[in-house]
Amino acid sequence: MPDDPAAMIHSLVGEFARLRASAGQPSLAVIERRSERLEAAGTATYGVRVTRLPRSTVHDLLHRDHTRPPRTELAESLWAVLCDLAAEKGRPPRPDGLNLLRLRLDAINAAWQSRPLATKSAPDGVGTAFGKAPGIADGAACDGDEDAQRRWLLESASRNTENAWWHVGRHLVPEWLGPYLTLERQARLVRSYAPRFIPGLLQTEAYARAAFRRDRPAASTPELDGLVHLRMRRQEPLWQPNGLRLWAIIDEGVLRDPICGDEAMHRQIDHLCRVTVLPPVTIQVMPKDAHGHDSADGPLSLLRFREPRLPDVAFVEQRDYGLYPTRSNDVGHYRALLGRLAIEALSPEDSERLLRGLRG
Amino acid sequence: MGTDERDFFASAEKDLMAGIDTSVPHSARIWNYWLGGKDNFQVDQEAGDAYTAVFPGIVELARISREFLGRAVRHLTAEEGVRQFLDVGTGLPTEENTHQVAQRIAPDSRIVYVDNDPLVLVHARALLSGHPEGATHYVEADLHEPENIIHLARRHLDFERPIALMLMGIMGHVTDDDEAISIVRRLVAELPSGSYLVLEDGTDTDAAFLEAQKGYDDTGAVPYRLRSPAQIARFFEGLEPLEPGVVSLPLWRPDPSPQGPPAEAHAYGGIARKP
Numbered sequence: 001m002p003d004d005p006a007a008m009i010h011s012l013v014g015e016f017a018r019l020r021a022s023a024g025q026p027s028l029a030v031i032e033r034r035s036e037r038l039e040a041a042g043t044a045t046y047g048v049r050v051t052r053l054p055r056s057t058v059h060d061l062l063h064r065d066h067t068r069p070p071r072t073e074l075a076e077s078l079w080a081v082l083c084d085l086a087a088e089k090g091r092p093p094r095p096d097g098l099n100l101l102r103l104r105l106d107a108i109n110a111a112w113q114s115r116p117l118a119t120k121s122a123p124d125g126v127g128t129a130f131g132k133a134p135g136i137a138d139g140a141a142c143d144g145d146e147d148a149q150r151r152w153l154l155e156s157a158s159r160n161t162e163n164a165w166w167h168v169g170r171h172l173v174p175e176w177l178g179p180y181l182t183l184e185r186q187a188r189l190v191r192s193y194a195p196r197f198i199p200g201l202l203q204t205e206a207y208a209r210a211a212f213r214r215d216r217p218a219a220s221t222p223e224l225d226g227l228v229h230l231r232m233r234r235q236e237p238l239w240q241p242n243g244l245r246l247w248a249i250i251d252e253g254v255l256r257d258p259i260c261g262d263e264a265m266h267r268q269i270d271h272l273c274r275v276t277v278l279p280p281v282t283i284q285v286m287p288k289d290a291h292g293h294d295s296a297d298g299p300l301s302l303l304r305f306r307e308p309r310l311p312d313v314a315f316v317e318q319r320d321y322g323l324y325p326t327r328s329n330d331v332g333h334y335r336a337l338l339g340r341l342a343i344e345a346l347s348p349e350d351s352e353r354l355l356r357g358l359r360g
Numbered sequence: 361m362g363t364d365e366r367d368f369f370a371s372a373e374k375d376l377m378a379g380i381d382t383s384v385p386h387s388a389r390i391w392n393y394w395l396g397g398k399d400n401f402q403v404d405q406e407a408g409d410a411y412t413a414v415f416p417g418i419v420e421l422a423r424i425s426r427e428f429l430g431r432a433v434r435h436l437t438a439e440e441g442v443r444q445f446l447d448v449g450t451g452l453p454t455e456e457n458t459h460q461v462a463q464r465i466a467p468d469s470r471i472v473y474v475d476n477d478p479l480v481l482v483h484a485r486a487l488l489s490g491h492p493e494g495a496t497h498y499v500e501a502d503l504h505e506p507e508n509i510i511h512l513a514r515r516h517l518d519f520e521r522p523i524a525l526m527l528m529g530i531m532g533h534v535t536d537d538d539e540a541i542s543i544v545r546r547l548v549a550e551l552p553s554g555s556y557l558v559l560e561d562g563t564d565t566d567a568a569f570l571e572a573q574k575g576y577d578d579t580g581a582v583p584y585r586l587r588s589p590a591q592i593a594r595f596f597e598g599l600e601p602l603e604p605g606v607v608s609l610p611l612w613r614p615d616p617s618p619q620g621p622p623a624e625a626h627a628y629g630g631i632a633r634k635p
Binding site: 189245247279282284304308311312328329332335339340342343348 | 380382396398399401402478479482483485486487489
């Protein structure tokens with residue numbers, strides 16, 4: 001639960017562990033020596049001016065169950081050193097990596113600042129993964145500047161969960177996902193990039209079940225039933241008159257990955273063929289050989305609301321948490337990224353042809 | 361942030377955003393900003409704000425030109441029976457785009473949108489899907505290459521039947537007057553008899569407007585030339601203007617209003633028929 005800074009830090013440690021693995025599992029000594037070398041070089045490494053990381057510090061960053069947020073410059077240095085080592089293994093960092101790390105560190109610090117001091121329970125459900133909003137008390141803030149409006153939107157979405165459409169399945173919805181599910185329903189347009197699974201709004205029941213099973217291997221059958229039910233309900237606004245519009249960019253690899261078995265996958269592809277010609281849905285396939293994959297570090301969504309005064313909200317989804325950047329510049333970055341992905345992906349017409357080809 | 365770091369971000373950003381330059385303002389994105397859209401970036405908002413600081417009337421002018429587009433397409437579809445539109449310089453989608461206006465009146469209307477900006481094109485392809493009875497197509501071509509525009513439009517439009525060629529607020533992108541005239545002539549020459557030219561553009565009739573435009577041109581964005589009403593009227597030479605001719609946009613067949621006749625604005629245009 002991202003409200004809990006310890007859990008967020010734990011998740012960050014997991015990210016470092018994955019990065020270390022992709023760098024060939026370098027020892028603490030190797031990491032220390034590399035940090036010394038990069039510090040001495042005095043230039044930036046992937047955007048970071050590396051500070052020397054003593055073995056004990058590296059050990060703490062990689063292993064200890066933190067109770068405090070890591071120091072930003074140390075976390076960034078470790079990230080850069082691991083990227084430098086991974087690059088030698090032919091695995092350079094994604095261009096977005098440092099940006100995501102910083103958003104993540106911001107989120108951890110925000111959660112830490114606003115943690116309840118006396119009790120371990122979260123304060124009234126505020127998803128601090130997107131930070132506390134000082135001075136934003138009520139709807140009046142809606143007249144403020146764009147960043148403040150966005151924080152207000154996110155705060156109210158995470159506060160008023162009793163009336164949320166998914167409240168019936170709240171035990172299945174991670175806290176970081178709740179605000180997104182609430183806001184998606186108020187949106188007029190969802191733009192999304194789907195590098196892992198078919199977008200949730202377009203999944204068939206069988207595919208959704210398989211996707212949940214992959215992400216939550218420990219889930220029981222009743223839990224899976226509940227998750228699939230919620231996902232199907234989530235799709236309803238797409239098919240209402242004047243409802244939600246979806247512009248999705250899907251990686252070709254996802255379409256060729258029959259996670260639910262060949263027969264159910266055939267039905268899933270058939271579903272995509274049928275919906276992509278309907279007005280509320282635009283699908284663009286990102287071909288395997290395009291470079292676009294490298295520029296996004298995971299699933300990405302941008303919500304645009306009916307009320308023109310409301311700012312767009314971006315949602316950056318990772319394996320076990322989600323980020324809601326509040327600064328206009330960050331949201332602009334993801335808007336530009338989606339634009340670039342759309343330019344690189346196949347046109348809607350060519351995507352439809354590819355889908356029909358896959359269906360056979 | 362150190363210099364190296366900035367350089368890294370600058371180059372990463374540039375590489376990342378191939379096809380979208382977010383470091384230089386872009387006219388389609390600024391118009392989107394002025395019209396209240398969100399498909400723009402900080403650099404466009406800053407350029408748009410700098411423009412309105414000098415010439416606040418531009419926001420109203422952006423709305424006025426969209427309203428003229430609505431009245432023009434409505435008139436051509438409902439009164440003149442036009443069913444084919446070649447809209448060059450589409451811009452980012454707004455609420456009332458050419459195909460929406462035309463297909464509401466005549467669902468079988470065919471529209472070809474032309475733009476040379478990849479970001480505009482992906483937005484148009486994704487979000488301007490038309491009525492199933494008609495057809496909406498998107499073509500990537502440059503205004504400076506009129507023969508190519510016609511060549512690509514022939515794939516989707518019937519050049520034996522009347523076509524409305526729409527050049528809305530884009531001729532200023534061609535800063536050379538002779539070249540601009542030549543482009544319009546070459547486009548119109550390919551259209552069948554009974555076709556229409558719809559054209560409008562900002563005018564050099566306001567000092568603040570000119571100054572704001574100069575400030576914009578100095579940002580490194582593609583410069584834009586404001587012309588006199590007489591120069592805009594020259595685009596229509598050899599054609600038969602529909603009433604009331606080439607006029608300040610609000611005066612072109614205004615919708616009835618209890619406030620009486622509208623005030624003039626610093627943009628001129630009209631519709632003319634090819635004999």
